[in-house]
Amino acid sequence: MAANADLLSTTEVNLRELAEDVVKRAMKSGATAAEAIVRDGTEFSTVVRMGEVETLKEAGSRGMGLRVFVGKRVASTYSSDFSEDGISHLVNGALALAKVTSEDPFVALPDPSELGLIAGDLQLYSDDVYSLPPEQRIDYARRAEKAALDFDTRLKNSDGGSFDASTGRKVLANSLGFAGEYRRSYCGLSAAPIAQSENGSMQRDYWYTVARRLGKLESPEAVGHKAAQRTLRRLGARKISSTRVPIVFEQTVAGSILGNIFEAASGDSIYRQSSFLVGKLGQKVAGENVSVVDDGTIPGGFGTSPFDGEGVPTRRTVVIEKGVLQSYLLNTYTARKLGLKTTGNAARGLAGNPGIGSGNFFLNPGTSTPKQIIADIKRGLFVTEFLGFGVNLVTGDFSRGASGIWIENGELTFPVEEITVAGNLKDMLNNISEIGSDLEFRGSVACPTLRIDGMTIAGE
Numbered sequence: 296m297a298a299n300a301d302l303l304s305t306t307e308v309n310l311r312e313l314a315e316d317v318v319k320r321a322m323k324s325g326a327t328a329a330e331a332i333v334r335d336g337t338e339f340s341t342v343v344r345m346g347e348v349e350t351l352k353e354a355g356s357r358g359m360g361l362r363v364f365v366g367k368r369v370a371s372t373y374s375s376d377f378s379e380d381g382i383s384h385l386v387n388g389a390l391a392l393a394k395v396t397s398e399d400p401f402v403a404l405p406d407p408s409e410l411g412l413i414a415g416d417l418q419l420y421s422d423d424v425y426s427l428p429p430e431q432r433i434d435y436a437r438r439a440e441k442a443a444l445d446f447d448t449r450l451k452n453s454d455g456g457s458f459d460a461s462t463g464r465k466v467l468a469n470s471l472g473f474a475g476e477y478r479r480s481y482c483g484l485s486a487a488p489i490a491q492s493e494n495g496s497m498q499r500d501y502w503y504t505v506a507r508r509l510g511k512l513e514s515p516e517a518v519g520h521k522a523a524q525r526t527l528r529r530l531g532a533r534k535i536s537s538t539r540v541p542i543v544f545e546q547t548v549a550g551s552i553l554g555n556i557f558e559a560a561s562g563d564s565i566y567r568q569s570s571f572l573v574g575k576l577g578q579k580v581a582g583e584n585v586s587v588v589d590d591g592t593i594p595g596g597f598g599t600s601p602f603d604g605e606g607v608p609t610r611r612t613v614v615i616e617k618g619v620l621q622s623y624l625l626n627t628y629t630a631r632k633l634g635l636k637t638t639g640n641a642a643r644g645l646a647g648n649p650g651i652g653s654g655n656f657f658l659n660p661g662t663s664t665p666k667q668i669i670a671d672i673k674r675g676l677f678v679t680e681f682l683g684f685g686v687n688l689v690t691g692d693f694s695r696g697a698s699g700i701w702i703e704n705g706e707l708t709f710p711v712e713e714i715t716v717a718g719n720l721k722d723m724l725n726n727i728s729e730i731g732s733d734l735e736f737r738g739s740v741a742c743p744t745l746r747i748d749g750m751t752i753a754g755e
Contacts (some may be wrong), residue, residue: 442523
């Protein structure tokens with residue numbers, strides 16, 4: 296490889312050339328297979344607290360990772376040094392490590408027939424995330440916080456308003472002839488006010504908006520007002536006695552439960568026998584109203600990409616269909632361990648072997664609005680926040696600290712705090728009695744509002 300500035304720079308023209316060249320170097324140096332990933336990007340973030348800039352960050356980054364195979368041995372290295380010496384060190388280091396690692400009969404690149412990418416514009420990138428000058432980006436954060444604090448006199452403090460923007464480019468190449476690349480953009484805006492009641496007790500909540508392009512963000516004022524409303528509804532929170540009543544999980548909280556299902560269905564958990572879904576393919580694991588999909592092809596999705604972390608095209612995979620477990624989510628390694636085919640869910644950073652990542656992972660929505668779901672409940676709890684962690688994927692046992700709002704005769708009445716909600720994911724999947732119509736992606740995992748019966752609330 297020629298060590299000149301044109302080849303070693305990180306311009307849009309040559310990152311792919313660089314990745315392909317590193318793979319060739321590794322092969323010439325003794326690898327039986329190789330895979331290189333190159334990334335570069337920029338990011339901006341600011342936090343404004345009580346009208347003053349508290350943090351401000353603007354940075355660029357770049358990095359390259361190399362994974363090499365020597366027979367059935369594999370190793371990886373990474374570096375941000377794109378010089379001739381840096382690349383030589385990257386290649387030699389990976390090969391040296393591979394020669395001393397243990398053999399694993401399942402390590403390999405995907406079968407050549409599985410490689411490829413989705414053609415066309417997946418709407419992952421927009422220049423407009425940086426269309427505002429830095430002063431206006433800071434003003435977005437300031438406006439969101441101000442809108443929250445001006446909403447009500449009880450909002451006396453703040454954890455700040457924030458604005459973030461980033462762009463990135465990823466190139467993947469391997470020794471089987473695959474080379475692919477794509478760009479992504481992201482921007483986000485949030486506010487987190489603090490309210491104080493007459494007796495001095497304080498509550499905090501937040502709201503946020505995220506998008507691939509600036510024009511799709513909610514306005515700073517809308518974000519601030521929503522954050523204020525969510526915070527004020529927590530004032531006067533009280534404890535309740537332990538009970539068992541229907542529980543409605545707000546969509547932001549329901550997404551956390553769905554994230555547990557993703558982990559349980561991932562190939563890593565399955566082949567390690569550390570999931571309650573082991574051996575359940577083709578069996579009923581949820582109610583007939585439950586269908587869960589992973590789709591990495593949705594235009595503009597936060598989990599969308601033209602190919603996965605191994606160069607396999609992303610796709611739509613039905614994980615649960617009308618309560619029946621149809622598929623696990625797999626990369627090449629876990630698929631081979633299980634005697635199955637990859638589902639295009641490989642995810643990897645610059646270093647290490649691929650793990651399992653989601654595309655756009657979601658539960659199909661129902662037809663009822665959250666208000667209609669709540670209206671049908673005589674006594675129950677509307678959970679708006681989880682605290683801490685307490686999920687055992689092996690057994691399915693679920694126990695999370697929570698706060699929310701008590702439901703009485705179909706109405707939200709008073710805020711509740713210092714409780715724990717408990718159950719078992721196996722039972723919870725079968726006891727989803729209502730699914731909301733409010734599916735909204737604010738990340739790669741999304742879930743509508745859920746009503747789940749049969750869970751226990753531990754309080755006083």
